[in-house]
Amino acid sequence: MQSKREKLLLICYLLIVCLSYSTCKHTKYFVDSAYCKMPFVDPFSRDVMSTFRTQKLKVCHHDKDLITPEFDPITKRYRLHIHKEYVNGTKGNITLNCSYQKISRSSKVLTPDNSYRLSYRRALPHHLLLPKDVEFLTTSCSTKDNGGNSTVFQQDGFALVQDKFTPKQLKENRRIMNSKDVPKPSVVIMGLDSTSRMNLRRSMPKVSKYVDQEGWFEMQGYNKVGDNTLPNLLAVLTGDASTGPRNGCSLRDRGCLDKFNFIWKRYKEEGYTTAYAEDCELYSTFNYIIPGFVHQPVDYYLRPFLYAAEDSMKLTSYLTNAYCVGRHLSFRYVWDFGQQFIQRFLKEAPLFGFLWSNSFTHDSMSGASALDNLFNEYLDNFQTLGLFNRSVVIFMSDHGDRFNNLRNSPSGFLEERLPMMFIHVPPWFKEKYPQYVENLKKNRNRLSSNYDLHMTLHHLLQLNNSSMSDFNSSLQAAKCKNCQSLFFELPVNRTCAEAGIDEKWCTCHPPEKVNDPKLNQEIGQTIVDTINQHFREKNVTDTCHELRLGHIRHAYRKMILATADKPSDPDEHIYTMEFWTLPKGLFEATVKWNKRTQVLTMNVDELSRLNTYEKDSWCVKEAHLKKYCICYEALTTTTHSLNFRSSS
Structure with a gap:
């Protein structure tokens, strides 16, 4: 018979075996294929939650709205109501005078996106029925006492979605919407900047629960294709993530952006009514460092209003630069505008809406x-x-956090590269296109990219197509000829290259920490030498400081998984290095290093900056150079006294 001690040892041994087996067998991945092992990230891991602090919503005003707009469904125009009862002491000895100014886009300047026009001030009587050409306006109400002293009581701004349809357009809208053969669904893209799928779960439990309902599909294998907002949204909206010269021009050139084949142009050609709204003028996707659109890109465009509002109203900073614009959240202007757009036209016209928010x-x-x-x-x-x-x-984002504590966490590499992506389809769509819904289910845990989403937007305009071969070749994403609609089944064994994802951003390869100081130093020094050589090639050595290698904070090696047409080279690996430089700068570089040939391959333009650099790089205008140029004039006496301790 076995002794109690032997039995106890046996039980312990079996527990260890079971736990080991369970751990190995149940290793989680967002994507788990022969060519892609995208690691699962726990949103509530201890290392992240130890620094995560929930924020409170701060209101922008505590007074009541003196002026409120109301849509009149009969005249299809807006009325402005004045609530005089909110003004203390109006009876007898105080009079209230209100006025408004129309805001419009200035088409006669070189960069209309960065300008606006204000009309002369007009009297605003109670119950004013606004003209249809007044989409955006500011209001001002003043009180005057018996002594003739006037005081501004309240100022405000309003963005209104006016009805512009002619009877002919309304008839055509109904024809398109009531098509029985291939109905065209309205399409609305809702975006929150810098939100990974993990951070959505930890930050927004109510919204997370909402998008977990039936009809929503989370694309857990969705991997970004570019560094910041611009290339990632260009990929979705145009099929081309390049921010370099395209269409015979540079994005820094006036009018270049208008030449891109934005998807809303095609929707407009197909009879859709289009809208685009984005908050935070400073960070606006198509206006940051570039001149924006010369011609208004969509039917309903919020940019002129927000540019004017931020220019003329009080700005309050919290979480970001333009949290409150006047009396209202910058965020609310976008989503109230979107809500009006949907309310006005959802039953009257097929819609394409792009709503994007940066402010939180x-x-x-x-x-x-x-x-x-x-x-x-x-x-x-x-x-x-x-x-x-x-x-x-x-419901999507462009990328995760690129700076701050979350980016510096052990999972920061994945947090940055895996933005949230949810697709909702309505009940009628599920009934008419069950095969597309089944494919969405299959694609949830397969590798996908911004280019696939771009092709999905095209597919929604031609739902009778049964395969990608039915698509006109001119519609194919310029930077990914193999990408396809998410309503078609994606390949199980798909590589990042096949999804249009450069190795820099690819999360498919299992990483391991490199603890070889000599190797790390050798690669790190070569990277810094390459950056300095790039400065010389760009002729900016008299502007940008030469960099010296400081502390190497992290070094990871990613094994290149074998593919059907390219077996992995056992001596070739992808290295991701995080390092400090002198002068100040925290960088991340992804390079290819072959141990046998001693060759390092690196694209300097893909270098990531992990600490803020707004004050460092004002002396250069090129977006890529801003990431790694540290201007001589920006150096201070504290520049060289950096703390290079690892945060690992």
Whole structure:
């Protein structure tokens, strides 16, 4: 008979075996294939939650709205109501005078996106029925006492979605919407900047629960294709992520952006009514460092209003630069505008809407936590309006956090590269196209990219196509000829290259930490030498300081998985190096290093900057150079006294 000690040892041994087996067998991946092992990231891991602090929603004003707009469904125009009862002491000895100014886009200047026109001040009587050409306006109400002293009581701004349809257009809209053969769904893209799928889960539990409902599909294998917002949204909206010269011009050239084949142009050609709204003028995707659009890109465009509002109203900073614009959240201007757009036209015309917000999430890893209740209210409002019964809705981000504590965490590499991506299809779509819904289910845990989403947007305009071979070749994403609609089944064994994802951003290869100081130093020094050589080639050595290698914070090696047509070279690896430089600078470089040939391959333009650099690189205008140029004039006496301790 076995002794108690032997039995106890046997039980312990079996437990160890079972636990080991369970750990190995149940290793989690977002994508698990022969060519892609995209690691699962726990949103609530201890290392992240130890520094995560929820934020509170701060209101922009505590007074009541003196002026409120109301849409008149009979005249299809807006009325402005003045609530005189909110002004204390109006009876007898105080009079109230209100006026408004129309805001419009200035088409006669070189860069219309960075300008606006204000009309002369007009009297604003009670119950004013606004002309249809007044989409944006500012209001001002003043009180005057018996002594003739005037005081500004309240100023405000309004963005209104006016009805512009002619009877002929309304007839055509109904024909398109009522097509029985191939109905065209409305399409609305909702975006929150810098939000990984993990950070959505930890920051916005109510919104997370909302998008876990039936009809929503999370693309867990969705991997970004570029560094910041511009290339990632260009890939979605144009099929081309390049920010370099394209269409015979550079994005820094006036009018270049208008030449891109934005997807909303095709939707407009197909009879859709289009809208684009984005908050935070400073960070606006198509205006940061570049001149923006010369011609208004969509039917309903919020840019002129927000540019004017930020220029003329009080700005309050919290989480980001333009949190409050006047009396209202910058965020609310975008989503109220989107809500009006949906309310006005959802039942009258096929819609394409692009709504994008930076104000809570651009500069804060936990800013989205302050937004959870408010954004959930908007989703409820959209549901009440019938949006989710009629439309395909895409809820997405461009990338995760690129700076701050979250990026510096052990999972920061993945947090940055794996933005949230959800697709909602309405009940009628599921009934008419069950095969597309089944493919969405299959694709949830397969590698996908921004280019696939671009092709999905094309597919929604030609739902009768049964395969990618039915698509006109001119519609194919310029930077990914193999990418396809997410309504078609993606290949199981798909590589990042096949999805249009450069190795720099690819999360498919299992990484391991490199603890070889000599090797790390050799690669790190070669990287810095390459950057300095790039300065010489760009002729900016008299502007940008030469860099010296400081502390190497992290070094990881990613094994290149074998593919069907390219077996892996056992001596070739991808290295991701995080390092400090002198002068100040925290960088991440992804390079290819062959141990046998001693050859390093690196694209300097793909270098990532992990600490903020707004004040370092003002002396250069090129976007890529801004990431790694440290201007001589920006150096201070504290520049060289850096702390190079590893945060690992």
